[in-house]
Amino acid sequence: MEWINVLVQGVLLGGLYALFAAGLSLMFGVMRFINIAHGDFIVVAAYLMLVMVLTLGLHPVIGIGLVVILMGCAGYLGQRFLLNRVLDEDILPPVLVTFGLSIIIQNSLLETFSADSQRVPSGDFATASLRVSDELAVGVLPLAMFLAAVGVIGVLQFIFYRTALGRLLRATSDDPEIVPLMGANNSHIFALATALASGVVAIAGTMLAMKTNFDPTIGPSRLLFAFEAVIIGGMGNIWGTLAGGIILGVAQAIGAQIDAGYQILAGHLAFLAVLIVRPKGLFAKAKG
Amino acid sequence: MPILELNSVSKRYGALTVTDDVSFSLEEGATLGIIGPNRGGKSTLFNLIGGTDRVNEGAVLFQGRDVTRTGAADRCHAGIARSFQIPHPFVGMTVFENLLVADAFGTTERHAREDRCRNILDQTGLLPKANRPAGSLTLLERKRLELARALATDPKLLLLDEIAGGLTEGECKSLVETIKSIRDRGVSIIWIEHIVHALTAVVERLIVIDYGKVIADGAPADVMALPVVKEIYLGIDLDEQAA
Numbered sequence: 314m315e316w317i318n319v320l321v322q323g324v325l326l327g328g329l330y331a332l333f334a335a336g337l338s339l340m341f342g343v344m345r346f347i348n349i350a351h352g353d354f355i356v357v358a359a360y361l362m363l364v365m366v367l368t369l370g371l372h373p374v375i376g377i378g379l380v381v382i383l384m385g386c387a388g389y390l391g392q393r394f395l396l397n398r399v400l401d402e403d404i405l406p407p408v409l410v411t412f413g414l415s416i417i418i419q420n421s422l423l424e425t426f427s428a429d430s431q432r433v434p435s436g437d438f439a440t441a442s443l444r445v446s447d448e449l450a451v452g453v454l455p456l457a458m459f460l461a462a463v464g465v466i467g468v469l470q471f472i473f474y475r476t477a478l479g480r481l482l483r484a485t486s487d488d489p490e491i492v493p494l495m496g497a498n499n500s501h502i503f504a505l506a507t508a509l510a511s512g513v514v515a516i517a518g519t520m521l522a523m524k525t526n527f528d529p530t531i532g533p534s535r536l537l538f539a540f541e542a543v544i545i546g547g548m549g550n551i552w553g554t555l556a557g558g559i560i561l562g563v564a565q566a567i568g569a570q571i572d573a574g575y576q577i578l579a580g581h582l583a584f585l586a587v588l589i590v591r592p593k594g595l596f597a598k599a600k601g
Numbered sequence: 602m603p604i605l606e607l608n609s610v611s612k613r614y615g616a617l618t619v620t621d622d623v624s625f626s627l628e629e630g631a632t633l634g635i636i637g638p639n640r641g642g643k644s645t646l647f648n649l650i651g652g653t654d655r656v657n658e659g660a661v662l663f664q665g666r667d668v669t670r671t672g673a674a675d676r677c678h679a680g681i682a683r684s685f686q687i688p689h690p691f692v693g694m695t696v697f698e699n700l701l702v703a704d705a706f707g708t709t710e711r712h713a714r715e716d717r718c719r720n721i722l723d724q725t726g727l728l729p730k731a732n733r734p735a736g737s738l739t740l741l742e743r744k745r746l747e748l749a750r751a752l753a754t755d756p757k758l759l760l761l762d763e764i765a766g767g768l769t770e771g772e773c774k775s776l777v778e779t780i781k782s783i784r785d786r787g788v789s790i791i792w793i794e795h796i797v798h799a800l801t802a803v804v805e806r807l808i809v810i811d812y813g814k815v816i817a818d819g820a821p822a823d824v825m826a827l828p829v830v831k832e833i834y835l836g837i838d839l840d841e842q843a844a
Contacts, residue, residue, distance in 0.1 A: 477701070480694070484702045487691040494651065495703040496677035496754055 318449050319570045320563060325451070327542075327562025328459030329524065331555040332517035333535050334542035335466060336510035338554050341543070343486050343506040344400060346407050350415040352536030354511065357418060358384055358518020359433075359527050360426055366433050373435055373523065381515040388511025393504040400503065415532065422529035433522040458520045465513055466555050472509070473551070482506055486549075534577075541584040547594025556596060560587075602665050604629045604758055604789045605650065610659035612645055612813075619645045621813035622659070627758075627791065632784055634804035634821065635793045638833055642813035643793045644686060647760050650791070651683045652676040663758070680757035684747035684764050686793075692736030696727055696746060699735050703753035718753055725749040725779055741772045748779065759783065761792040765799045777802050797825070797834075809833070 333355060340346045348354070358380055365376030399406035441453040473479035485492050485502050493499055521527060521535070538561060546557025561580050568579020587595060603626040612620040619642045627633050635643050648654035650661060652673035660669045663679050671679075691699050700718040722728045725745045730738065735746060744764050751759060761780070765773045777799050784790055784803060794800040800807070800821075807824040809817040811833055817824045824830055 480698055480702050483694055484691045484699075487693050488689050490653070491685075491689045491691070492702070493673035494653070494677055494683055494754075495750070496674055497702070498672075498674045 315448070316570075319566045321449065321451060322455070323563030323566030324559050325455040325459045325562070326566060327559030328455075328462035328555075329517070329520055329558070330538050330542045330561050331558030332458075332462045332465060332513065332520060333539040334546075334554045334558055335462075335469060335551065336513040336517065337536075337539045338543045338548070338551065339469065339510045339513065340507060342549050343482050344489070344503050345404065346396070346400060347404065347411070349408055349411040349536065350418060350532070351411075351514070351539060352532035352534065353415045353418040353422075354384070354514045354532075355518040355521060355535050356422065356527060356529065356532045358515045359522035360422060360431075361515075362433050362519040362522040363426075363431055373433070373438075373519075377516065377519045380519050381512050384511040384515035384518075385508045388514075389504045389508035392507035393500055396507070397500045397503055419529050419532060426529065428528055428530075430526040430528045431522075432526045433519075435523040439523065454523065458524065461516060461520065462555065462558070465516055466551055469509075469513070470551055478505065538580070541580065544594055545584060545587045547597030550594070550596045553594060553596030557594070560595075602629070603627055603662075604631075604664055605791075606660075606662040606665075607650070608660045608662070610646075610649060610656050610661065612642075612649055612654065613657050619813050620649060620656075623810070623813070623815055624659075625808060625815060625818060627789055629757075630787045630789055631806065632790045632792070632804040634800040634807045635791065635810060636795070636797065636800070636807060636830075636834070637810040637816075641811045643810055644762055645813075646810065647683060647762055647791075647793065650676075651681055651760060677754050680755070681760065682751035682754045682756035682758070683760040684744075684751045684762055686762040686766065688740075688743035688747045690735035690738065690743055690746050690750075692734065694735055695732050696735050696738070696749075697722065697731040699746060699750055700753040703750060717755075721749050721752045724782065725752070726775070741768055741776075744768065744776070745779075748776075752783065756788060758789045758791070761790065761794075763793055763795065765794055765796045773799050801825075 337348060337351045340348055361380045361383060362376050365371045365379055366373055371379070396407065396410065399410050435454060439454050442450040443453060443456070444450050473483060481492065481497055481502055484495070485499065489499055492502065542557040542561050543554055544557070545560050546553030546555070560583060564583035565576045565580040569576035606626040607624055610620055610623045611618065623646065635646070637643055645654065649656050652668070652671060652675065656669060660667055662668065663676065663681060666679070668676055668679060691702065697718060700721060701714070719728070722731055725748055727742065727745050727749055730742060738746060748761070748764060765776055768776065773796060780790070780803050790803070792800060792804060804821065807819065807821045808815055809824060809830050817827050817830055
């Protein structure tokens with residue numbers, strides 16, 4: 314029974330990791346853009362949530378909505394006026410620029426909010442749980458986060474395969490040089506992709522803020538989890554990313570159950586195992 | 602008013618002049634064929650007209666408007682569409698979706714747009730393949746998709762880059778029929794092609810480009826009869842012929 318509990322906790326944690334990963338995967342998928350500052354963007358969203366709830370005293374749900382809008386707008390502008398300038402055949406300039414952004418963000422957060430560990434209180438929500446049986450209880454907050462992750466990925470899937478914007482994003486992913494000849498402006502499409510990714514990052518960050526303690530330096534390790542979830546699931550498969558997040562979460566939960574110190578290590582080992590067995594990820598999409 | 606006007610257009614890559622002081626104009630609804638040796642600068646000319654490359658000197662006018670400094674997306678909205686020599690379909694999408702990408706930000710109502718795309722697929726013979734992934738198409742089908750996708754942008758001027766190359770005789774014939782029907786609807790066409798008989802079946806005027814320069818311009822029969830064209834095209838050495 315104890316192990317079932319571990320599994321359930323791991324799956325729920327995996328939802329959060331899938332949320333971390335979805336934004337990263339989207340930007341890489343559409344424009345082959347590797348965002349080293351992705352983890353720090355998540356932390357920025359967490360601090361924005363802190364400001365909304367603690368400083369402005371807003372209800373967490375309104376806070377989430379505002380953070381999503383803010384991050385989405387910032388994503389659009391940042392892509393349009395900064396990142397598009399370094400986007401080219403060469404994959405290195407975006408890596409360098411976002412690496413620099415990562416350092417700038419961490420230090421700005423440190424300057425503004427200090428190194429103290431923070432947490433956004435979510436009231437009764439944080440401690441409430443559903444009793445499944447005598448020995449198994451599921452926290453309401455982790456469950457809500459998992460459902461949010463599934464919902465976000467479902468919405469992304471819908472946008473990609475059922476809307477005109479999604480069609481453009483897939484076309485851009487296939488061949489960005491042809492899309493302008495169809496009358497679409499690439500810098501606008503890239504900016505929309507980043508706005509969408511930033512909205513997902515905002516949801517991930519606000520969830521993180523309510524679930525655990527955070528400080529300005531935790532971005533890079535969130536980036537690592539995001540990368541691992543994407544690669545375990547397979548590039549270009551958004552449901553695969555959810556599966557990747559869950560596998561990572563379960564591995565970490567099992568590790569933690571054995572010894573608290575093994576949590577992170579177990580996740581990395583699972584990732585390594587997938588790399589050895591299926592280097593392209595478990596659910597990699599076959600390219601035509 | 603001419604639909605397209607090139608005024609002394611030049612394009613250089615470093616020391617290499619790929620397009621050298623090219624000027625010509627095309628009347629609304631007219632058809633023009635471009636021939637010339639490989640690497641003579643024909644496709645570059647299409648890049649300059651379509652806006653994927655910018656000229657170093659000269660001006661490009663579309664329907665009297667100077668579009669020299671505008672990008673490919675703007676020129677597409679203005680009414681210039683292009684098919685590539687090597688087909689570039691969006692391989693991860695269906696044939697129908699490939700067409701729907703065109704004008705995705707347009708204001709046309711969704712059902713009207715879908716109907717229009719369906720008609721274009723019917724016209725280009727791709728309707729039976731509408732829901733197949735574009736990556737699974739044969740060469741002829743890919744070339745037809747290039748054409749269909751260009752038509753989906755609702756062009757006034759259509760640029761065709763060696764669309765008949767690599768096709769069998771029968772395939773080539775049916776493609777020529779399709780292009781004729783597009784011409785007959787009043788779309789202006791510029792067509793780069795090596796298969797001269799396919800070209801002359803459609804166009805009323807021929808330009809020869811070599812080393813980036815226009816070396817002949819006129820009615821197809823006259824142009825093909827020029828000694829300089831015979832030399833380039835058929836490899837006949839004029840001196841040898843004289844001897």
